[in-house]
Amino acid sequence: MPEGHTIRRYADRHRKVLAGKEVATSSPQGRFTAGAARLNGRELLDVDAHGKHLFYRWHRAETLHVHLGLYGKFRLFRSEPPPPTPGTRLALSTADATIYLAGPTVCELIVPSQEEAILARLGPDPLKADTAGNTAEAFAANLSRRRIPIGAAILDQSVIAGIGNIYRAEGLFLTRVHPKTPANEVPPEKVGELWDKSVELLKRGVAEGRIATLPRVPLGKTEETDRLYVYNRERFPCRVCGGPISTGEMAARSIWWCDTCQSA
DNA sequence: GCTGCATGATGAA
DNA sequence: TCATCCTGCAGCA
Numbered sequence: 351m352p353e354g355h356t357i358r359r360y361a362d363r364h365r366k367v368l369a370g371k372e373v374a375t376s377s378p379q380g381r382f383t384a385g386a387a388r389l390n391g392r393e394l395l396d397v398d399a400h401g402k403h404l405f406y407r408w409h410r411a412e413t414l415h416v417h418l419g420l421y422g423k424f425r426l427f428r429s430e431p432p433p434p435t436p437g438t439r440l441a442l443s444t445a446d447a448t449i450y451l452a453g454p455t456v457c458e459l460i461v462p463s464q465e466e467a468i469l470a471r472l473g474p475d476p477l478k479a480d481t482a483g484n485t486a487e488a489f490a491a492n493l494s495r496r497r498i499p500i501g502a503a504i505l506d507q508s509v510i511a512g513i514g515n516i517y518r519a520e521g522l523f524l525t526r527v528h529p530k531t532p533a534n535e536v537p538p539e540k541v542g543e544l545w546d547k548s549v550e551l552l553k554r555g556v557a558e559g560r561i562a563t564l565p566r567v568p569l570g571k572t573e574e575t576d577r578l579y580v581y582n583r584e585r586f587p588c589r590v591c592g593g594p595i596s597t598g599e600m601a602a603r604s605i606w607w608c609d610t611c612q613s614a
Numbered sequence: 615g616c617t618g619c620a621t622g623a624t625g626a627a
Numbered sequence: 628t629c630a631t632c633c634t635g636c637a638g639c640a
Contacts, residue, residue: 353621402622420622421634437634453634455623507623514621561621574621581621602628603622 352418354401354512355555358477360424361399362556364406367426367447368394374443378434379452385459386440389414401472401511405465412459415468419455472511476548477556486545493533493541500536501529502601504544509533512552515603519581520563521547528612529605564589580606 372393377386393409406414416422431448434441440451451457460468473492478484492509493500503509504518513521522529525543527536536544555561562577575582579589584597588608597606 356621418622419632419634420620421632422622423634435634453632455632505622516621 352402352422353514353517353552353555353561354399354475354477355552355559355561357399357402357404357418357512358552358556359559361397361404363426364424364442364449365397367449368442368444369396370394371444376441378438378441379436382439382457385414385457388412388459399475400469400478401475401507402514403468403472403511412461413465415456415458415460415465416451416454417456419453421453422455423452425450425452471508473507473509475511476545476552477512479545479549486542489545490538490541493536496533498533499530499600500527500533501605501607503533505601505603510545510548513548515605516561516578516581517548517551517555519606520561520579521551523580523607523612524551524563526612528609529600529607580608582606 370393372391373389374391375386375389377383389408389411392411395407395409398405398407402417404416406416408414427448427450428446431443431450434450435452437452438450439454439457442449442451474484474488476484489510493503496503496506496509501518501522504513504521505515519529521544524547525540527540527544551561551563560577561574563579564577567577575586580595584595584606586595587593588595588611591608591610593608593610595606596609597604599605
């Protein structure tokens with residue numbers, strides 16, 4: 351499910367499978383019928399991702415903007431696809447691939463001014479580190495303007511784009527920053543560490559196709575909490591100090607931390 | 615077969 | 628802060 355690493359993988363995969371090809375599009379669910387009709391038969395030029403947003407660019411058509419939200423999913427079939435589920439918002443198909451999109455928060459056609467507005471309200475993306483504006487400095491500047499807890503600030507996509515609930519908990523633990531620390535009071539070196547750790551964790555997520563933050567986790571079937579330090583681990587002792595893992599609500603989402611390892 | 619929950623975000627109050 | 632969007636699946640009867 352979708353934090354920034356998942357979105358980037360979709361962009362890369364869909365570019366590889368669809369770019370340069372004419373794509374047949376439809377909306378089995380019927381909620382994107384006009385948009386699908388507009389795109390049907392067009393050539394896909396490229397797919398971009400920023401944070402949790404996807405942008406599909408076409409020859410002679412508007413850009414398709416997709417945001418998966420909490421439930422959204424793509425499914426890709428390289429051979430004969432099964433019939434789409436009733437909730438399939440958009441089907442994209444070529445001679446050798448079919449992609450189904452279900453449950454997105456956003457699936458719309460946009461013009462350049464609309465895309466600019468979306469990008470303008472997104473913070474730097476660690477997966478684009480060191481490209482225009484996607485820097486630790488931009489992240490630090492955004493934090494310096496906020497007095498909300500750092501645990502709330504880094505879920506705000508205008509502060510840093512692509513972090514979700516798992517990366518927030520794990521990133522703060524790994525940099526030993528207490529989630530309740532006011533964003534503008536996090537020491538500069540810790541802000542830098544948090545950015546660098548986000549870059550590292552998201553890149554690893556893209557490479558592995560899942561979120562794992564422990565140093566070495568065998569591939570294959572493991573419980574998700576077996577690959578993490580604190581997320582959803584209030585029933586377990588802290589992996590570092592053996593103390594209890596605390597949990598609470600922050601920015602309307604559950605969060606976990608270790609009061610001993612993470613200092614305010 | 616049902617219930618509740620989930621790695622997200624918005625708009626109203 | 629809360630309701631809402633609205634899919635899929637784990638867990639339980």
